Amino acid sequence: MRTYRTSIVALAVLALSAMLAAQGQMPPQPQSPTKGLVRKGKVPVSNEILKTKLPTPAEVDLPNGAHLMVLEDHRLPQVSFQIFISGAGGYYDPPDNAGLASFTASLMREGTTTRTSEQISQRLEVMAASLSVGASVAATEATVSGGSLSEQFPALIEMAADVVLHPSFPEEELARFKQRTRVSLTQVRANPGFLAQEMFQRVVYGDHPGSRLLATIPSLDKTTRDSLVEFHRTHYVPDHAAIAISGDISMAEARTLIESRFAAWKKAGTTPAPVTDPAPISGSKIYFIARPNSVQTNLIVGGQAIERTNPDYDTLQVMNKVLGGGPTGRLFIHLREEKGYTYGIGSSINAPMHRGEWSASTSVRTDVTEPALHDLLAEIAQMRDQPVSDEELADAKRAMIANFALSLETPSQLLNYYVTRWRYHLPADYWDRYAERISAVGKDQAQAVARKYLAAERLQIVAVGDPTKVGDVLKKLGSVETYDADGKRIGSN
Amino acid sequence: MRRLLVMGVVLALGGSLAAVTPPTIKYSDTKLKNGLRLIVAEDHVAPVFSIAVVYNVGSRNEREGRTGFAHLFEHMMFRGSENVGVGEHFYTIFSNGGTMNGTTDKERTLYFETMPANQLEAGMFLEADRMRSLAITKESLDNQRNAVQEERRSRLDDQPYGHTFEAIDEQAIDNPAYKHSVIGSMNDLNAASVDDVASFFRTYYAPNNAIIAVTGDVTTSHVQELARKYFEPVPAQPAPPKVDIAQAPQTAERRLSLDDALARVPRLDISYRIPSSLSPDDDSIRVLALVLGSGRSSRFYETIVRQKQLASSASAFAPDSRGPRLFQIGATPIPGKSLEDLEAAIYAEIERVKTGPIENWEIEKARNTARRQFVGGLQSSLNRAIDLAEYALMYDNPGEINTRYLRLDKLNAAAIQRVAKQYLTPENRSVVITRPKAAAGRGGLQ
Secondary structure (H helix, E strand, O other), X not given: OOOOOEEOOOOOOOOOOOOOOOOOOOOOOOOOOOOOOOOOOOOOOOOOXXXXXXXXXXXXXXXXXXXXXXEEOOOOOEEEEEEEEEOOOHHHOOOOOOOHHHHHHHHHOOEEXXXXXXXXXXXXXXXXXXXXXXXXXXXXXXEEEEEEEHHHHHHHHHHHHHHHHOEXXXXXXXXXHHHHHHHHHHHHHHOHHHHHHHHHHHHHHOOOHHHOOOOOHHHHHHOOHHHHHHHHHHHOOOOOOEEEEEEXXXXXXXXXXXXXXXXXXXXXXXXXXXXXXXXXXXXXXXXXXXOOOOOEEEEEEEEEOOOOOOOOHHHHHXXXXXHHOOOOOHHHHHHHHHOXXXXXXXXXXXXXXXXXXEEEEEEEEHHHHHHHHHHHHHHHHHHHHOOOOHHHHHHHHHHHHHHHHHHHHOHHHHHHHHXXXXXXXXXXXXXXXXXXXXXXXXXXXXXXXXXXXXXXXXXXXXXXXXXXXXXXXXXXXXXXXXXXXXXXXXXXX | OOOOOOOOOEEEOOOOOEEEOOOOOOXXXXXXXXOOEEEXXXXXXXXXEEEEEEEOOOHHHOOOOOOOHHHHHHHHOOOOEOOEOOOHHHHHHHHOOOEEEEEEOOOOEEEEEEEEHHHHHHHHHHHHHHHHHEOOOHHHHHHHHHHHHHHHHHHHHOOOOHHHHHHHHHHHOOOHHXXXXXXXOHHHHHHOOHHHXXXXXXXXXXXXXXXXXXXXXXXXXXXXXXXXXXXXXXXXXXXXXXXXXXXXXXXXXXXXXXXXXXXXXXXXXXXXXXXXXXXXXHHHHHHHHHXXXXXXXXXXXXXXXXXXXXXXXXXXXXXXXXOOEEEEEEEEEOOOOOHHHHHHXXXXXXXXXXXXXXXXXXXXHHHHHHHHHHHHHHOOHHHHHHHHHHHHHHHOOOOHHHHOOHHHHHOOHHHHHHHHHHHOOHHHEEEEEEEEOOOOOOOOOO
């Protein structure tokens, strides 16, 4: 029964996000969440955390520079793969053609020197295999991924190699792609969550590539076949790539398959330019996007935080779990379960190669915009100003550690842990010591990272909503820059 | 790593191709004394279990003036019971490493959780306590009414095409049980009372109106023992009233035009009435939807999106239903191309399916897709639990999980053409056209 359905919680809270009181303007005195959560303590839970041991993948460096990782798992007759190509993501787009990496990735499937777009689609779908190439406009890498039943996997890898090595970028497919993409880039501007996130990225990252959320129509229009060919030729090199394969296949089988099908993928001897951090943003501000006819206000509050390899990473995750990491977070329990302002609210950390961001996001009905934003900011302030309770800290840490067992069901998810370890040059025993590191986080450390990364002067507030009802509410918090739904600045005060 | 149940035999298929026979799910299917149906499928591939509890109640059971109530009620199931406090249900699951959710559609309300294997008793206790002794208070009702109204706003009222999605069913379906949306109207949500909650709980949340499936790293005997301990004390209730699913046949095309102040691009939705998912035509209908509108090799995509370039997307699907059911087509036109041309091109493809050949590869695609979906779905204990419980509800047969994909081996082109000819006819069709309503201060495409 896969009909329209509706759920108790939106577990994937859109990473929309909402700032902090210009210093001292908001008196943040929240009550601790109480009515939203009552613990009778009668559920017969086991107090032990189930010990789990992660299987480890086989790994080898191939002569062309690519790192091959295979997690063999014969429980089901299927295999999936991912190829991460460093240097082929939108981070490396030419400044005047943002989106070129994503266009290149999308068009690689639209024809090779020996296959038309139609032949590629038909062959894959008859095999019931999946194959996609993607590169987001801010990412440092492109990803080629797919999966199939075991028996089709050799044919799938042959197709994947054809798409990676011999894309032909036919002019007529580029024209069709432009038409379709123009519609989707127009359509997405109707989504208030997108508008909020787009503005948030812009104000948190400034001129840095991290500021981009999607390509723009002008950049799409100026893209030529030559620029696609050139981007592919210079960026799709194996030197720093990782190939991760999991499922019903051995390392020996996988290696033979990859080395034969990708034999023509030769080392280029190039290295992508080093990744740099965004410039720090000084001072917090309020940004409002006027969206007439809105019945809700979308809010994002957040700011620059850390890169993936920062020593504060684990502590920040624990702190975030307490504050807004899902339905057990204070934000959910207070703003939804106690106040009923929203259907979903949460906070998250994006920590890539460069300094990323922390943000909290929600959407609330228009007439509670003021109290909801007040409470959201007050919860953030409380996180900085007061240590978390021993019980909350223990619950958050247990949730994170015990949840590891669930990933043992999915080989591709397990393998992703190892890909992360490889990509960020983390220690070999990084995941074996995960539980130990999380357990060691204390409440003083959790408060210290909140003070540092959730400091009022770091946080930006973005709101999207009805200009006739929300504009004045925001002005009470400080000066507001106002934009229309196309991103044009239409005023400030 | 251990294999999931039975690993199939490798069959040689002419040369290098080899088809592996997928595993079969083995399960027990019993009833407790109070009528609660219990399905257990044990395996030990990962230290994880899942529970799915399906109540045979959805928006189709709502009475007039109470649309949206089944879903609002679902939210009440997280607001505490005799031994579990407000919010403690989900707090306990997440803070012990698990995940959970609840979901409502027209047919049923489903609650589920996945947890580390050592928390089986906690999971069974939590589900049983609320089935037995839900706490019903005005405060909780008002709180969750707000959350649900925000859900309606964020999914429908604040989104482009939100009202279109409601209008499709409202126009095409006459039966009152199936006509309205799951989320319901704001007025009806406002009207829901504590008495409504209490009576709904008594009538529909009875053990004899529910199915529970437990899968993963458990032993069948332990699950059955815990079920007897925690669920058997919940008293059975008289069977709920039967849902009237009848409606008079449609005799003429229906059309509706909507202006949408939030949309930037027009949209075309076409739906046809088809028989319920329990009909023998169901397999043919599902393959018809796939041939016409699923994937980039589908006829709509290849002809209308790629070749004629009339639309940026066009798809077809047939959501399951035990009652009135629709075959739905949705398309977004390319700017500058007319909606009339797009609509005509869709009808031309439908006629071509009826009269022209259906290629062997199109049927092979359907068979392989079903087979891969079956295998892919076995990976997670949660998928297995939900499928077993939902197939038990829908077909009175959890074993559908193992046989559904195999039936497509017998399907042929003639059967697909017959359902296209029988159901995809002009007089059986409803069309909704949505156009952006001009608003100041933003660009758009007409």
